[in-house]
Amino acid sequence: MWPWGHLAVGYLCYSLWCRYRNRPPSALGAVTVAVGTQFPDLIDKPLAWTFALLPTGRSLTHSVFTAGLLLAALWVGARRYDKRLPLGAFAIGYLSHLAMDTVKPVMNGNFGDTSFLLWPVLSQPAYSTPKSFLAHFAEFEPTPFVLLQFALAGVALVVWILDGAPGFDEVRHLWPTTSRERVGER
Known part of the structure; x- marks a missing residue:
């Protein structure tokens, strides 16, 4: 799945989770879920x-073993230091990423291609694309699955706007908007 597809699914899941908990999506939660959706690939x-x-x-980070250990460690650390962190949002983003990476193999009946979830216990599936960012972008095609991801991104964008564009x-505000701000004049 491409980054925008992961982001779309993660945000939609986060928005639904917030509605279930009867609270609006927060800015920190929206940013955190976005980071979580990209974390394994980053x-x-x-x-x-x-x-x-x-x-x-x-x-490594596509393995449920790593996900479980990392999320448990973050939870323990947050509890130990009495920090209220948006771990739920990060977990939603992270776990939705792993789940969505299994959709295409499962839809194609290639269940063995989901073995990455149990790395290093199971061996990795063979990938036909060379190991490089350029190779992946060079093989980009507007397949129905890619078009579905664009559609999901559009739906997520509408939901995000309706949620008040949290984050x-x-x-x-992280980026200066005028030439004076870029040179440090405020």
């Missing part, structure tokens, strides 16, 4: 494709 793909430290772009102002 770790695995560079470590596999750029540095050759992992066997594939779906291994937009916080992220927007």
